[in-house]
Amino acid sequence: MNATAAVLDTRADIPSAFDVAGLALARDLRLAFRKRDEIVQPLAFFAVVTTLFPLAITPELSRLREIAPGVLWVAALLAALLALEHLFRDDARDGTLEQYALCGRSLTWLLYAKTAAHWVLTGLPLAVLAPFAGMALGVPVRAVGGIVITLAIGTLALSLIGAISAALTLGTRRGGMLLSLLTLPLAVPILIFGAQATELAMRAQSFAAPLELLAAFAVLGVTLAPLAAAAAVRISLE
Amino acid sequence: MLRGLALDVASGQVLQVTGANGAGKTSLLRALCGLLHLEAGRITWGGRDVRADLSAFHGSLAYLGHEPPLKVDLTAGENIRYWVGLRRRVRPAEIADTLASVGVPGLADRFVRTLSAGQRRRVALAGVLLLAAPLWLLDEPTAHLDSGGQQLVGQLIEQHVRAGGLAVTAVHHEIAVSPERVRRLELARG
Amino acid sequence: MSWTWFHRLGSPPYVYRLARTLTPWFAWPAALLIVAGLYGGLVLAPPDYQQGDGFRMIYVHVPTAYLSIMIYTSMGIAAAVGLIWRMKVAHAVAASCAPIGASFTVAALATGSLFGRPMWGTYWEWDPRLTSELLLLFLYLGYMGLRSAFDDAQRADRASALLAIVGLVDVPIVHYSVIWWNSLHQAPSLLRLGRPTIYTASMLVPLLFMIFGFTLYFVAVLLMRLRGEVLRRERAASWVKEALAS
Numbered sequence: 001m002n003a004t005a006a007v008l009d010t011r012a013d014i015p016s017a018f019d020v021a022g023l024a025l026a027r028d029l030r031l032a033f034r035k036r037d038e039i040v041q042p043l044a045f046f047a048v049v050t051t052l053f054p055l056a057i058t059p060e061l062s063r064l065r066e067i068a069p070g071v072l073w074v075a076a077l078l079a080a081l082l083a084l085e086h087l088f089r090d091d092a093r094d095g096t097l098e099q100y101a102l103c104g105r106s107l108t109w110l111l112y113a114k115t116a117a118h119w120v121l122t123g124l125p126l127a128v129l130a131p132f133a134g135m136a137l138g139v140p141v142r143a144v145g146g147i148v149i150t151l152a153i154g155t156l157a158l159s160l161i162g163a164i165s166a167a168l169t170l171g172t173r174r175g176g177m178l179l180s181l182l183t184l185p186l187a188v189p190i191l192i193f194g195a196q197a198t199e200l201a202m203r204a205q206s207f208a209a210p211l212e213l214l215a216a217f218a219v220l221g222v223t224l225a226p227l228a229a230a231a232a233v234r235i236s237l238e
Numbered sequence: 239m240l241r242g243l244a245l246d247v248a249s250g251q252v253l254q255v256t257g258a259n260g261a262g263k264t265s266l267l268r269a270l271c272g273l274l275h276l277e278a279g280r281i282t283w284g285g286r287d288v289r290a291d292l293s294a295f296h297g298s299l300a301y302l303g304h305e306p307p308l309k310v311d312l313t314a315g316e317n318i319r320y321w322v323g324l325r326r327r328v329r330p331a332e333i334a335d336t337l338a339s340v341g342v343p344g345l346a347d348r349f350v351r352t353l354s355a356g357q358r359r360r361v362a363l364a365g366v367l368l369l370a371a372p373l374w375l376l377d378e379p380t381a382h383l384d385s386g387g388q389q390l391v392g393q394l395i396e397q398h399v400r401a402g403g404l405a406v407t408a409v410h411h412e413i414a415v416s417p418e419r420v421r422r423l424e425l426a427r428g
Numbered sequence: 429m430s431w432t433w434f435h436r437l438g439s440p441p442y443v444y445r446l447a448r449t450l451t452p453w454f455a456w457p458a459a460l461l462i463v464a465g466l467y468g469g470l471v472l473a474p475p476d477y478q479q480g481d482g483f484r485m486i487y488v489h490v491p492t493a494y495l496s497i498m499i500y501t502s503m504g505i506a507a508a509v510g511l512i513w514r515m516k517v518a519h520a521v522a523a524s525c526a527p528i529g530a531s532f533t534v535a536a537l538a539t540g541s542l543f544g545r546p547m548w549g550t551y552w553e554w555d556p557r558l559t560s561e562l563l564l565l566f567l568y569l570g571y572m573g574l575r576s577a578f579d580d581a582q583r584a585d586r587a588s589a590l591l592a593i594v595g596l597v598d599v600p601i602v603h604y605s606v607i608w609w610n611s612l613h614q615a616p617s618l619l620r621l622g623r624p625t626i627y628t629a630s631m632l633v634p635l636l637f638m639i640f641g642f643t644l645y646f647v648a649v650l651l652m653r654l655r656g657e658v659l660r661r662e663r664a665a666s667w668v669k670e671a672l673a674s
Binding site for chain 1: 271273274275293294295296297298299301303304305306307308309310311312316319320321323324325326327
């Protein structure tokens with residue numbers, strides 16, 4: 001096709017990469033505030049799941065305290081998985097994901113923004129809510145800071161990895177269950193180091209070592225995951 | 239699967255692709271976008287293979303699929319801002335003017351959820367106009383539009399190609415555009 | 429002209445015929461090596477002075493565990509080739525690898541569990557090797573689950589290929605995380621599963637036979653599965669009807 005393009009004078013109007021990411025981020029945040037139950041549901045789920053453990057095991061705080069880090073992390077993992085389902089689902093359905101792939105800007109960069117929005121809307125609230133759940137499980141107050149930090153970084157890493165499996169399962173009928181099955185084995189390192197970091201924080205010991213490893217995963221995720229997620233999105237659009 | 243196609247569209251022309259359901263019109267458009275992989279053959283734009291710089295090619299096109307790419311929980315204006323804004327900055331006045339020119343004035347602050355199918359289609363067309371891309375790839379652009387709307391689509395395409403742009407449309411019934419500018423392609427199933 | 433053989437490998441009928449020719453060349457040596465290895469390991473090698481005859485499980489457990497990872501790696505590489513060069517045959521190879529790899533993983537878990545029982549007293553311990561194998565099994569199941577979730581064969585191929593590649597990057601991370609986790613908590617069994625206390629040549633040689641034998645066995649089974657997979661994918665093509673008639 002030949003074209004002598006008669007395009008409007010737009011040179012000065014081309015947004016920078018940061019503008020583009022900012023737009024995508026702003027859009028998702030604005031959408032989330034219009035559909036608030038999508039933010040609330042994972043948090044409610046997290047609260048329900050943590051409640052199940054005392055009911056199923058024992059109400060004794062001394063015993064619950066021992067398993068508290070694990071309970072918090074498993075519950076956060078499951079809640080985050082639930083929330084991953086709607087990372088791409090709506091955009092894929094109404095055609096806006098396609099437009100992202102066709103806008104002429106880096107899809108990877110756009111997905112960074114989407115994943116960041118997702119983390120701000122689900123991971124961060126989980127990290128903030130977790131100490132309350134922790135205290136209900138007998139965790140001492142001094143551990144609050146540690147819980148928030150470890151879960152904040154852990155949920156970030158999870159959002160990044162989960163974006164890949166969310167994009168891979170686009171268009172399949174069994175979406176949610178398959179998404180969880182795919183993400184969980186990949187998320188095991190996050191769980192191991194995160195739970196260990198939380199445990200150490202709880203015992204007022206230095207949790208720097210596992211936290212650094214967790215942060216390393218998050219950094220690895222930040223550099224590689226959106227690339228893989230963009231590839232997965234393109235595959236889903238084929 | 240599409241086989242054995244060769245087409246050449248020059249600026250100022252509209253290619254109307256017709257064919258029964260399932261003949262592959264949508265696939266052809268998506269392949270032209272670069273969304274679908276070609277097992278054989280290539281697409282050139284401005285003499286260069288689009289695969290050499292797919293991003294730049296995308297930056298020169300506007301694609302409209304079956305459904306208008308609008309988020310129902312955003313207003314029409316917001317939708318356009320977040321869609322077109324990825325490519326170029328748009329001012330609210332521009333958005334309002336363009337919406338008026340496609341026959342849905344004053345809807346900039348209405349949530350898309352409250353708009354009818356025809357109104358949504360018009361908002362999507364406004365977006366395409368604002369993208370200011372030389373190549374338009376439109377899949378069933380007249381769907382859900384009344385006869386007035388269908389005429390509008392014809393006029394918009396006509397204006398676009400007169401200004402030097404090109405359009406490829408996939409339609410059931412041809413859109414009314416000046417005959418000297420129309421090229422036709424009919425896809426047969428199988 | 430090294431690229432011509434690469435391109436020929438992209439042709440399904442060529443691969444189909446090649447697989448048929450090569451299979452016996454892998455199957456028979458595999459059988460011989462496995463029989464020799466089993467005889468050497470189960471009969472000839474002396475019992476370990478600490479674990480007695482229990483250590484002999486390594487002749488099955490170690491090869492199966494090694495293969496479970498090797499097959500995943502092969503699957504990942506085949507998937508990458510298929511994804512990058514868009515070779516259908518490479519995707520067929522990856523698809524054929526998965527069930528074989530999963531079976532080897534189950535075998536590794538089963539042998540680990542059965543032979544661990546005399547030493548641990550239970551059928552399961554959260555030993556790092558077994559836990560890693562379990563997670564690897566989940567990765568295989570996830571891969572196969574993703575494949576079967578798509579109706580469109582091409583989507584299934586490409587999506588699962590990306591998953592295999594991501595998994596490949598993750599497998600070492602998961603493995604080392606599990607080792608670290610296990611070391612933290614001082615797992616009940618301090619004995620690393622299946623390691624004899626002193627290695628002698630008469631112990632190692634059968635082990636090598638078994639590892640090679642199982643590897644050849646894997647290739648033989650892969651070739652057989654690959655032929656079936658290629659036929660299934662290309663069933664509409666004309667060469668298939670000729671091939672089946674002959």
